Amino acid sequence: MAKDGCPAMAFRYNGTLCACEPGRYLVNGSCALFETGAGWVVSSGISSAPPTFLTTVLPVDSIKRFTQSQAVLLEATLGALLVWLAFCLALRFTRVDGLWFRLRWWISRSDVFYDTNHWLDDNKVVVKRKTELGGAFSVASSILFVGLLSALLYQIITKRSIEVHRVRPANAPDLLSFVNDLEFSITTISSMSCSHLRGPDSLVIGTPGSIDYRVFPLSTYVEYNCQNTSSGPTIYLRCNSCQIPRRNQYISWQFVDLQNDPAAAVGFRFNLSAKDHANNRHVSFVSGTVNSNTYTDDKPKTFRGSDVNVLKIHLFPQAYNNLNNLKLIQPLFHDFIPGTFFSKSSDLQASLQVSKDGLVNTTLYISYLSDYIVEIDKENMIGIVGFLADIGGLFAFSLAIFLWFLIQCEARIKKLRSEDTAMRNILRQRRAQKNWDKLRKFVMYTWGPSNLVEDNNKSRRHGTLMIESIRGIQALQTKKQPSRHNSTHLDTAKGSSPHSKSRQEKHDIEEDEETRQHNILEISQ
Known part of the structure; x- marks a missing residue:
């Protein structure tokens, strides 16, 4: 708090009342600086393509x-x-x-x-x-x-596709087919409330001073109301099943001084949306915040006085041929014309003490660009x-x-x-070495490891054993399963008598013989 009892960044007027410095408004007992933030946002509402x-x-x-x-x-x-x-x-x-x-x-x-x-x-x-x-x-x-x-x-x-825009001249039947639901909201950033509001009461169609100038009651065309928010009073204007008129429209309202509660604003936040009356999936809108910094110097300012603050909005028809001939009125924020404003504390203090400056005039200027229709379609870049x-x-x-x-x-x-x-040569050598290792293991298993040792004194015996093994391999190739007589003959050649062994020993010999035959077949293959 300041020494004089006013909040920080505030000053006194009329001896006992407090007011915030230019560009600030009273929020929760303190003077907050208004910042526009990201500025304006414009969207057609058709940016998301249908699923493929x-x-x-x-x-x-x-x-x-x-x-x-x-x-x-x-x-x-x-x-x-x-x-x-x-x-x-x-x-x-x-x-x-x-x-x-x-x-x-x-x-x-x-x-x-x-x-x-x-x-x-x-x-x-x-x-x-x-x-x-x-x-x-x-x-x-x-x-x-x-x-x-x-x-x-x-x-x-x-x-995968590009959006193509084509402009063609519009005639009356084409414009009558554009039936949209329009909704406009504007918040006057201030410490005021809806009790300061006077109007809006009338809708002006045409250019003032021209032959087509007309004034109609606003309630016959647009529904409106006012709601208090933490940022200030918000005015809502709604028009269901609106058609594009042939002329411009003006809607005006004012905020006036109340006792010990002056009318002053530091900026405006707006949002204007349009959607097809028969299709609610797609919405075109424009939104943003404006103040006097938009077109002049960046000094904080407060709006107050008889001059009108004008928000100029352009609406033009767009036909989306790629979306079942969807027809939307595209809004576009075109211009903001600031009214009377003050950037010095002394000037604002003097205005607050003058009763004729006790209002904030605002006019919404809607211009329909209805001479042409924008047709939008999508073409595939590649087939x-x-x-x-x-x-x-x-x-x-x-x-x-x-x-x-x-x-x-x-x-x-x-x-x-x-x-x-x-x-391939390396692979053949590896395979030959692998097969030779199998053969050595078979000979060691069948006739014992001593038969692999080369001895000149036992060359006759070694040659005989090799001849017998070769004959045995040839016999196995001609007959897949040997008879019991051949098995008995091999046992006799080794010096063992089948009649001197028990039945269990004979069974073990037959199993060993089958294992040898299986190994020989693997080598032969």
Whole structure:
């Protein structure tokens, strides 16, 4: 509180009364500064497109928030491409053994796009062959194609169509088809209330002083009321099933001084909306806040006096052909003409002590731009043929760029030309070694580990055993299951008599013989 009993940022007038300085109004016992904030907001209400198949199936909103632009998709594609090529390059410096060889082998089997004889200058017949380099570039081209395709789909989803505006002259039947519900609200930012309000009472149609000038009671066209808010009195004007008139309209009202409660304002907050009477899903509106700073210097000001504060609104018809011929009246805040205002405390103090300045005049000026109609439609940027052509172009580009790298590598590094043959030879050697290890295990299991030791003194016995084993393998190839007589004969050749063993021992011998036969069949296959 100030020393004189008034709130901070206030002054006295008429000896005992307090008033806030210019640009401030009394809120909860203190003088608050009025700020316009974001200014004006204009929206057609048709910015959200109707749902399509892609927007229904795919989480388009989540994709937009995650990507924000095509650059993120392209950067992710480039990152994945570099990681894959670095992995393939590091794999070539590892040992050709175990897991590393299997990885290199499967990379070579991934050569699905370049699996021909890459080096064409060797005067040989072109044959199918797969290489590790071709497999690496095949996967790399797939990564590039998927990344470019994702960027293309993102572009189609976000910018699949463009909005086209066409302007054509309007005639009377066209204008009569625009039937909208209009609602206008304006808040006079101040410490006043609806008890200060005088009017609005009349609706003026036409230009004052012209031959078409008319004055009608406001209640015959518009419903209005006033409500008190924390920011000041709010006036609501509503018109249901309004048609576009041929002339301009004016609606005026005033706030006057009450005893020990002067009329003064620091700004205006407005909102004007329009919607089709038969379709409530789409609304066109304009909203915002204005004060004298809008067109003059930025000093805080207070409106008070006989001059009129004019809010000029333009309304023009728009026909949305892409939304079942929806017809909306689009509002647009065109201009604000400030009335009498004060920016100095001394001038405002002098005005508060003069009774003739005790009012705030406000006029709503509505101008209908009904000479033309704006027709709005949407046209697709790309069709199915263009989409398939783009996919084919991306695929060809992805293959061509890595084919060029492949040719350059094979032209400069001769070792890469016979890469497939080297990989196959390594694979054959690994398979032969694996089969030989199986054969050694079978011989050790059947005749004991001593038969694998080469001894010149026992060469005759070793040769006999090998001949017998070969004969046994040939016999197993001709007959899948040997008879009980052959099993008995093999037991006799080893020096064991079947009649001297019990029934359980005979059963164990037969099981061992079946296991040997199974191992021999695996080796033969």
